[in-house]
Amino acid sequence: MPGLSGPMSLGMTTTTSTRWVGSGSSREPDAATAGREACLDAVADRPAPVLLVVFASDAYDLTQLSAAIRAAAPGVPLIGCSTSGEIAASGAGDSGVVVMALGGAGFRVSTSRASVTEVGLREAGGAVAAAATDVAASPHRVLLVLSDGLAGDQEEIVRGAYAVVGAEVPLVGGCAGDDLRMQSTSQLYDGDVLKGSVVAAAIGSDAPFGIGVEHGWRRVGEPMVVTASDGVRVLTLDDEPALDAYLRRLDAPAEAHVDPAAFTRFALTHPLGLSRRSTEEVRMVAEADFEERSLTCIARVPQGGLAWIMEGDGDSVLAATDAACRSALAGLDEQPPLGLFAFDCIARRGVLGDEGIRQEVERIAEHAAMAPVGGFYTYGEIARNSAVGGFHNQTLVVLAIA
Template sequence: MAASRALAGPDPRLLVVFCSIRLDPHAVLAGIKEVAAGVPLIGCSSGAEIGVEGPGMGVVAVAAFGGSGFTVRTSAATGTRTAPREGGNEVARSAFAGMDDTNQFMLLLTDGLVQDQDEIIGGVYEMLGAGVVLVGGAAGTAVVSDSGVNADTFHMYDGEVLTDAVVGAAITSDGPFGVAMRHGFQEVGEPMVVTRSRKGRIYTLDNRPAVHAYLDRLGAPAEAYHDKKAFVAFSRLRPLCVLRRATEEVRFVTDDVDLDEGSLMCVGDVPEGGVVWPLDSDADSTIETVDRAWPAAVEALGGRSPLGFLAFDCGIRQDILSQSPTGDRVAEEVSLMARQAAGLPFIGFYTWGEIARIRGVNGLHHQTLVVLAVG
């Protein structure tokens, strides 16, 4: 069982579980409890899982943080679909109270069905400030509710199964940790100014209707301008990059487009007056991201050898690889992750949003690979 393998090391302090949406989470928790009763646990649903055995669908991936050098406090909040900022406040309110401030980070698993993901992170920021690193991902579900497949997300918090939730683990360690994120997209043309927007709704780019400015820049087919289905097929693999002072954040362009008005919608805030860059990709650049993100996470350990890794890889990146003209290349990417891990344990899942905030306020990403290295 995955939990038994994860508990091979001494003194487990935290279990992290990525559970297939195709499984009964209550039964999974019951099985974990048989071998790890009393160990704090956080987890979430996933459409597909990542591990040393390769990509999987319908499996459970479990990682254990352990040893005397780790201190952990878990937390959870519900109701994030209607009150995301309040959920972020609640999950982080007393996260690090009384804990050593050496090598702090918070592992955060949000709900991919929440439209305003950045509001959750904003709520966490209000409690913790900019000094605590955040890393994690958003729970996913099945794209289509097939027979026997849960269409809702779920989270695991110790012995409970929650819906409409966010869970977190405040972690301090006597060893370092490293976080890196890379998206593998190529910028197309020059940056564009967001001349009118409200949250994720972009009305104009460079003072032109956003849809036309975006499609023109990317050389879209004619039908994408007037056919919503054609627009969605084109845009879902071509996001926008929000240029921040300290980082870049990829924003997924959703199917909530108004072709008559000329506005498009992104998951996450796209600030008015800010700058965005249309992006394009291919399977090669998507896979090459592993060779950039993984070493960067290890380098952030400052010379200390890693003990293991967590990977948060976007479900859209999985789509790019599965639809490659040369065939399905998802297994190739996970094989490269295993090569980079060099025999050390690692797990991950294909998320509906990625979280990586090393400094600053923001930290929501899409169509990005985020790697956590633990030293």
């Protein structure tokens, strides 16, 4: 049950039969103190912790932070990543750390890591997914994946993982952040701080998992044909240089035409939408090449497809929050949630603003009832089950654990 342990940290715990999920957070500026406090609150002296999931600002010395967490819960497997803001039931914040802990006999966990830079995207996805077989004895499984969103087409990681686990094990997770500097992110594995990597935890449980995915954007104007693209780079739209078509359609502010940082800020709230069978797949526009007049997205934009420019507002984005939480909880076969993980796109944060994300996290906490919530603002979201496919942008992915 929730208990305050000082103004800078907060812990919550839910226990059901022998399974439990706990969370702790801290904004203590010292890495070691913050890590230790958050971890102690998350575990809260409960028996048999099996997994720690850490979301931390890279303002911290992440090596020190990991070491402190490991010291507070010795021998418990740890995965985690750097963020562009952390989510906890107590609210969303920057420059802090959130630790989620799972424990009890009903959970089985196997963690893994792979370097994208060494083995390639698809192979790294396949390699971490292999851990799922270690928990094959559990009736319900999920693969929690945290990756480096700046290291190429994340869809390939999802495909690689899917090729190994198949339809049986849903994939869920997000891409690490770096407070929107878009330069370098970190992945945490036990005591190591990694770059250009994927870390994963295969979680097996006696009870179901539920996944909800919603974006809350809507199409603006007429579609354009992606007349030339190369992987994540969009070269032309309707035969016009993509950057020009994009800026013109949106009547973008003058500084977005010349200043890369201003462009990224602007593009954050104006993603591209690709038409899919039952929805749009949203593509975050990360940067512009002012020489080549091209756009670079966080995931592949196939040539020949139709693309819309999308827009959203606070209401539509918050409505998506409710919908994602509801569908995640609906997957629990009417059992109460032990905890919720939220992987929320940094762009949605951009639309919502500070007050908006406060409301959003409040809503997630409401849906969670009293169960702990942990997550972070991501550079791309992963969710694959039989209803939704693969890698997402500008989306909220909620994993509910019963």
